Amino acid sequence: MDDLLVDFLTETREGLQSLDGALLQLERNPGDRQVLSEVFRTVHTIKGTCGFLGLSRLEGVAHAAENVLGLWRDGTLGVTGAGVSAILAAVDRIRAIVEGLEATGSEPEGDDAPLKARLEATAKGEAPAPAAATDAPAAESAAPAEGGAPGAPQSIRVAVEVLEDLMVLVSELVLTRNQLLQLARAEENAAFAVPLQRLSQITSDLQDGVMKTRMQPIGNAWGKLPRLVRDLSNDLGKRIELEMRGAETELDRQVLELIKDPLTHMVRNSADHGLETPEQRRAAGKGETGRILLNAFHEGGHIVLEIGDDGRGLNTDRIRQKVLAQGLASEAELAGMGEHDIHRFIFRAGFSTAAEVTSVSGRGVGMDVVKTNIERIGGLVDLRSKEGRGTTFTIKIPLTLAIAAALIVEAGGERFAIPQAGVLELVRVGEGQGPRVERIKDSAILRLRDRLLPLVSLKRLLRLEDGPPAEDAQGFVVVTQVGSQLFGIVVDRVFDTEEIVVKPVAPILRHITMFSGNTILGDGSVIMILDPGGIARASGLGVEGAAEAGAAAAAVARDGRRTAMLLFKAGDGAPRAVPLALVARLEDLPVERIEQAGDGLVTQYRGRLMPLHALPGVLPRGEGQRQPVLVFGDDERAMGLMVDEILDVMEEALSIDAAGERPGFLGSAVLAGKVTDILDTAFWLRQAQPDWFGTQAQAQRPRVLMVEDSAFFRSLAVPAITAAGFEVVTVGDGRDALRLREAGERFDVIVSDINMPGLDGHGLARAVREGGIWAALPMIALSGNASPAEVERGRESGFSDYVAKFDKDALLGSLRQCLALAG
Amino acid sequence: MQTAMQGATGAPAGAGLADDATRMVLTLTVRGQLCGVPVLSVRDVLGLQSITRVPLAPPEVAGSLNLRGRIVTAIDLRPRLGLPPREAGTPAMSVVVEVGGELYSLLADGVGEVLSLDAEERAPNPPTLDEAWKQVSLGVHRLGDDLLVLLDVERLLVIAQ
Numbered sequence: 006m007d008d009l010l011v012d013f014l015t016e017t018r019e020g021l022q023s024l025d026g027a028l029l030q031l032e033r034n035p036g037d038r039q040v041l042s043e044v045f046r047t048v049h050t051i052k053g054t055c056g057f058l059g060l061s062r063l064e065g066v067a068h069a070a071e072n073v074l075g076l077w078r079d080g081t082l083g084v085t086g087a088g089v090s091a092i093l094a095a096v097d098r099i100r101a102i103v104e105g106l107e108a109t110g111s112e113p114e115g116d117d118a119p120l121k122a123r124l125e126a127t128a129k130g131e132a133p134a135p136a137a138a139t140d141a142p143a144a145e146s147a148a149p150a151e152g153g154a155p156g157a158p159q160s161i162r163v164a165v166e167v168l169e170d171l172m173v174l175v176s177e178l179v180l181t182r183n184q185l186l187q188l189a190r191a192e193e194n195a196a197f198a199v200p201l202q203r204l205s206q207i208t209s210d211l212q213d214g215v216m217k218t219r220m221q222p223i224g225n226a227w228g229k230l231p232r233l234v235r236d237l238s239n240d241l242g243k244r245i246e247l248e249m250r251g252a253e254t255e256l257d258r259q260v261l262e263l264i265k266d267p268l269t270h271m272v273r274n275s276a277d278h279g280l281e282t283p284e285q286r287r288a289a290g291k292g293e294t295g296r297i298l299l300n301a302f303h304e305g306g307h308i309v310l311e312i313g314d315d316g317r318g319l320n321t322d323r324i325r326q327k328v329l330a331q332g333l334a335s336e337a338e339l340a341g342m343g344e345h346d347i348h349r350f351i352f353r354a355g356f357s358t359a360a361e362v363t364s365v366s367g368r369g370v371g372m373d374v375v376k377t378n379i380e381r382i383g384g385l386v387d388l389r390s391k392e393g394r395g396t397t398f399t400i401k402i403p404l405t406l407a408i409a410a411a412l413i414v415e416a417g418g419e420r421f422a423i424p425q426a427g428v429l430e431l432v433r434v435g436e437g438q439g440p441r442v443e444r445i446k447d448s449a450i451l452r453l454r455d456r457l458l459p460l461v462s463l464k465r466l467l468r469l470e471d472g473p474p475a476e477d478a479q480g481f482v483v484v485t486q487v488g489s490q491l492f493g494i495v496v497d498r499v500f501d502t503e504e505i506v507v508k509p510v511a512p513i514l515r516h517i518t519m520f521s522g523n524t525i526l527g528d529g530s531v532i533m534i535l536d537p538g539g540i541a542r543a544s545g546l547g548v549e550g551a552a553e554a555g556a557a558a559a560a561v562a563r564d565g566r567r568t569a570m571l572l573f574k575a576g577d578g579a580p581r582a583v584p585l586a587l588v589a590r591l592e593d594l595p596v597e598r599i600e601q602a603g604d605g606l607v608t609q610y611r612g613r614l615m616p617l618h619a620l621p622g623v624l625p626r627g628e629g630q631r632q633p634v635l636v637f638g639d640d641e642r643a644m645g646l647m648v649d650e651i652l653d654v655m656e657e658a659l660s661i662d663a664a665g666e667r668p669g670f671l672g673s674a675v676l677a678g679k680v681t682d683i684l685d686t687a688f689w690l691r692q693a694q695p696d697w698f699g700t701q702a703q704a705q706r707p708r709v710l711m712v713e714d715s716a717f718f719r720s721l722a723v724p725a726i727t728a729a730g731f732e733v734v735t736v737g738d739g740r741d742a743l744r745l746r747e748a749g750e751r752f753d754v755i756v757s758d759i760n761m762p763g764l765d766g767h768g769l770a771r772a773v774r775e776g777g778i779w780a781a782l783p784m785i786a787l788s789g790n791a792s793p794a795e796v797e798r799g800r801e802s803g804f805s806d807y808v809a810k811f812d813k814d815a816l817l818g819s820l821r822q823c824l825a826l827a828g
Numbered sequence: 829m830q831t832a833m834q835g836a837t838g839a840p841a842g843a844g845l846a847d848d849a850t851r852m853v854l855t856l857t858v859r860g861q862l863c864g865v866p867v868l869s870v871r872d873v874l875g876l877q878s879i880t881r882v883p884l885a886p887p888e889v890a891g892s893l894n895l896r897g898r899i900v901t902a903i904d905l906r907p908r909l910g911l912p913p914r915e916a917g918t919p920a921m922s923v924v925v926e927v928g929g930e931l932y933s934l935l936a937d938g939v940g941e942v943l944s945l946d947a948e949e950r951a952p953n954p955p956t957l958d959e960a961w962k963q964v965s966l967g968v969h970r971l972g973d974d975l976l977v978l979l980d981v982e983r984l985l986v987i988a989q
Binding site: 177180181417419467468469508511512513514517519520523524525529530531532533 | 878880881882883884885886889891892893894897899901928930932985987
């Protein structure tokens, strides 16, 4: 291509870039002569040069536009919104022709007559062309963040390739430096130690310097947005003001390129779905002009981007309906979710709540793509929304993808790097140390504070395991977050963190989605970089929907509405279930270890004899087989129930139907769509006689306040009391209970433990009797020690009755008696 | 130079040298079988290297190794050619080749010498040749009592995933 033409194209491209912005400024402020003459000059230059180069189409369009601009500049014609639209259309045409010119070296074919006619009409003072254009209020809008004519910057053009090559070389240098440092550490008093230190310092500085050349202000990705928003506001008949903050925030150009499209989509989304029409806004008592706010800032090694609007916010009910209609979650699951969790459904594929599909968005592709693209570069997307107040999306992305801090771990004798960005914490697990890993059939879970964390064994996932899985998982759990899904990656060892240079894996290995790249460590060895997203997907954790369900399941029910249930098989027929919190351990005993003792079966368990009972229908196993056992109890006493097979763990809002009630079972509940028998643990713990449940009318359920610090006992008692027809609210100690009294909560009866941290049972009873709305309520004390002296003390404190713990029948009897007296 | 190779007609002076280079092969042995790879694609020959296993990779991929700061994927010719694994304790030799800008290491039992082979003396693959070999063999050369299988490096790297 002709050098002259190349120069012209470069210059024109730059001119066009500034034109959009200048024209919009002009539209807001029609009297701005400086901007006007700048626009005129640019168009004039384009016209002049293309005449010289013999580019007739360009010349024609530029000439027609220049005519209008000339009249504006001279003041013979007023600047109008329609006029600006016509000029913008001309600028677009020029851009299209220039692009064709770049691609082929000659002007593309096309008909410019209608456009020229529109410009001529504008020049004559007529107002043809698209209506919708409004005179933008000049005073209302804030001044743009940066305006004015750009001075000559102290910069030169460098081909992107050159920078990329430099980056690769620096990466190599960093790796070589790391290797040298490792060698030097092994050798004491080496003569090269001092120069090596210097080399190391220079390398670090060089790395920083080269990184800087790749950094670009995020404003570069925002350049097209003002124009986009303006066009959208015309198309949609909405008034929209775009405010951009932190445009100077810098990030790696590679990352910048990758977020451009998602960002555009989100702004489009805010304009289309987020903001209301002026009428709707007025009706809602807001200003007619909606606001979209873009905000960028640095936070740690990340850049945070916010895209917010002050529009109508997400309609939680509509999302809920749509979720149900699409079968993404059940009513019960939705009931257990917070508003935020429900909002996150919009990140699911094919999910759009826009009532009708518009040309702008609402085709149901989008937010899921945005999320996938951002997660692919190690970022996170989240949103917060308030109905009537607006929606804000937050994107958190790493500053650069080239060099990353990574945690070096070992599994199955191999080392791997896990990018630090996704690592939340490290937990040591194993016998006697920290939390315990529990196994449910093939899946392992970790109880971490109030969450159940699904675990992924790296060894197993990567098939590095030779023998059968070890009985007790020992090692470390790397708690990782992908999207909203938390999970743990089990590894054998953890080394320190290292700065690594991410290199893509060879093409023949790219099908392995568990790796995002590979790198060379300081000691010269090659290691693979794990992709937490790939691991989550490979383990069935990655999908947003699964993530939501998982997150909901992971939060152990605090309010008693949702209970984690362990599903198992015992005998033919329906699966059985028991609250997971009641099960101390799951064992898989060799049949040889089960012995006959007197009338029953026992096994030696942790240095004691543990009685074993077979659930009805469970047949004895043959020689050499293994027997699954649910272990109940605590350190002092334990008992085992023999079952056929452990099936699963799931979280459900437990509604026990007493219809399935029979000895040993509280009744039945629907779990995962199947009728499931719920085990009556108390029955088996006490090996008591078949229990009795009065069939009680469900209409008026007496409210029971249960004050109990032991989660174990709560899980035991709540299903039993609920099944007997009471509504149960549980709190952990006396103080929490009194807070409910202050909140005006009403109950029919209080059941309280005696020994509790904080305010104990006696203290609570005295406080209740002192006055307030609960002063006359019956109170039942629960204790492991029901000696006559203790019972007497309880009565003195104000308890109406005293019941031994684990005696469900006595408790239910006492409850009924108390209520009968009170009622 | 009487063996004008295909495409070399009308080549300027110096083409003879290029001809020489294209005819050069590096010989290597895989379980006693003599093989050859075109010297032009070879970047390096290395002795024993520490190789990092790549989990979940196809069995032909022995792992990755570090060649002066570049990551090289190692393909073990034994499984690639359908042969039993190398006996324990016998180190492999690594022939590093470049294909499509990427470096690969071909693990062989031994590396021999550089030979100049005449294309006209190349015999087509015998019909009875094992299928795994047929796919990667460009033809067979007779070298005294031995037969040399000329390997197609690009096709060696096509591995079913």
